[in-house]
Amino acid sequence: MEDLKSIILNNLTITGMVQLLTRGKNKTLTVKINGLDIISADARNYSERPMKYGVNVYQGALTIYNFSPKNDSEIKVYAENISLGRRYAPVIGSGVFISGFNDESGKVTIEKLITNDIYSNGMIPTGQPNLITGAIFIVYGAYAKEIISSGSVTTYGTNDMVLDVWGVVDRWITKKKITSYGSSGIGFVNFGKVKSFKAEDVIETYGLGARGFNQYDGTIENAYFKGIKTIGDGSIGMQFSKPVGKITIQEDGVVTEGSTGETLVKGVIKVLNADAINILEGGSIEELNILGNLVTNGEEVVTYHVNGGLVKKLNLRGKILSKNDKSKKVVIENNGQTDMSDISEYIN
Template structure:
């Protein structure tokens, strides 16, 4: 059924029509709701469905929205689920440009759903007002401009995700809150399986006050209860705010590759922080962070089997290049790790601590099977260490380049508190 105005749209939605085609742009007065099995589409360009009073599109199950632009207030939900169905079947979102949050959150009777997204560009959104937030490691996480959240803890509750060509925000005009946020109910219940996720450019800003110790966001946040088979980040990913992680994993990821820069511009931001279990990770471009306590890579829980980084650069006091406090496999840096900073405050597991901007830091509990640095280790700050093993263990170490330290009281190598490392590659620096 083709519709030209809001009255015709409401009539079509209340009928048994399965395919509703917009042929003109429409200003909707109120929220609209798709019945189970209904599709809202357009075959024309420049079709805009806007919501004057906030509103948005409610989905009930087995729905599709394709080839239209949707606009509501950025702090409202443009697309969301309101259903009592146990099996929501497939929710398909294709070739959409959106202002407002896309929230696919299941709860209550909802147990199973397949999400199929291909082409979603969220221009502007603010996801900070929604109360369902995961909490672990001493922190709470804001939902995202794109949220896929299994909030049903019952046995058998599962969401499958196929999501490609996701873009969020604009350079210097990021979405507010997290970017892509995907979470299960907890580690044991409310599962999500990501078959494939591909992203284009993503820009986010949590708008968290500086000094807030227990609230974080992520540009791409893979929270607990999530198993991701493949993630490909084709575009640059950038965060701008305090406590904004660029990439954050609490769940399980088989393979993740990033093809463009990973950048953070806020205090206590981290390029990639892993609390989960990652098999392989490869950053084909640099990871760069700018701000006090903003670090390049952290392994605070879980493990990573094989990770390759092109290069890491941090600028700011307390901004460590790479830090490990859990066992990992092989870590390779193809170029260099560079830090520019001294001591400064940063957020660690919900607590503000003072850290030094060491290039490599291996803490008690950190075990590296193999560390390969094909470029240099460089520090440009006072009283820091380029290669610091503080209670941890590095079983095999290879350094092709040099260690260069610029700053008073700084050291090239320091192994302390029963820490162990293969020093054969570092003799000239001791």
Template structure:
């Protein structure tokens, strides 16, 4: 393949105008006042991703078409723009490869009507800053809409034969106390029926996100990592801390299917109704380290719909009023907490399926319709707030319950166990 060295915007535009598949090697920093569409078969790479930048000061960035590669670059737009995006109406986009990139703005791979096939490979991507709140394509279910993410992979084509195959490895977003705005990683199909996404692998480093929603919002949510409906994921792994800061900012959330999901670092939520892990989908095996939430109504783990076969946490700790440690509303398999489940809050509001609802910060709550085949707590179950219950069977069922430590209820008018028929 022809290699063209590029040092100016004019050289870049001339090479693209040739419309002959080639590799464009960027050797310096280039500023463009408009977006640039890569023709079929074009690859653009930087000589060094530290010194080679392509910046767009008034527009979106690179549009990809078919069999394009963008690698070894810094790509910058305004945080409200798309740094990399898919061009509409191409039936088969072939292989889209994004590798070794530092990005300001959104990386947006969306299949709209007219696009039936995309094979996306993304590796070693860091998005420093993005605000994805204003994009209108938003999934809807359970009484809420979901904001897109800094990295968005979305099959918005309703044709049941349309599919995005993707591998996303070593993705990191934002910085500590400097999160991306909106969701973090967002992977979504058209719906429960229609266009699908096959997510072979997702691995991440640290992710920091903030939906920036006003307190009291009940119909919009975000997540640091959101695997939505229409997605079948084989392996999801997190090798860095996952942190959300705002209202209704879940850390991990799924409406889809995940075979194996592992987080080997801390999961932290600071905002109201910012839940550590929410499952509306079908998960086979889930394993996480410490989950800690601080906000009002910010629960540790919630099983709302679907099921999980095997789920393990190192520990779960919540601090806010209404912040339940573990809440189960549907049948699941085996749950293990290796250390303690601890709640510090009392009674407060929390978002439940699009409705702000008053909840007590019970350590464990098994609601009507919820059933746990086996629940093992190797440490203690501890509550500190007033008017809460340590272990509450609120119409639900636990077939086998094992605790290695103690059940401790410290607050006034609190109790260790509640069983309701």
């Protein structure tokens, strides 16, 4: 059938994966969900996996996937009251996985997505460079008008992204804590285009190379973070390698505990330093507002590191602190540029 009409899921408690996948001649489908609690699921054993940036992605406990390559095919999604897994008993694979066929065809339009507590673990072996998951993953071809993460969002495994965007998001608000416990995890990683993101609670990552926020591709226009804390070698607080707009870090600031360590970057294991903020060549920030402190505790790291990037406007209301004698507070190198008005006294 070309038009699959509507699929409506209301007040369901489920053991096992919920997968809505269109392909072939399917062109249109409307999905409406109000109340879906998936107690346990394993979503790893499906061959349809998005691939980009050197990695493949496992499907999720809740998977909505337009696998039709037709340009005029579309799934519309209205979903709220979504709960996945339990604390210390996460679903396996990704959590909420919504994807189109690719960037150009097989679209998914998310009118509304509201989640409760989400717990996931990809169960990916440590050192595996080309496989990832996401607790909430907006993959390519997906356009989300509004996402509200009302509950906590937690991942436990290696290469597990907590929040990941390859598509387009107009507005995303997280109400509770965002937590990653696995190596090479990231609290929020953006490869797509995000207009507005607001984290009303802190982002915390635990593990080797587990970063707080990364902007690796695409852009974000306006992002607000209550605070970011990483505990692990190679675990950067915030890293930018593409142009972004306004970034605001509230009173909890950015704190890193680690020093140098390995982590996964675009399908390649690299060695990174656990800087608090790191702006690479190609990365630029229109306005960076830091209302709390920037703090590093490990050795041979930099608290505020402009490594070839650009910060056009900087508002620093907290302090830049380095707790280790072998580390530096501010380093500007490789033709990097930054607004100096608030940081001149901190330059080593």
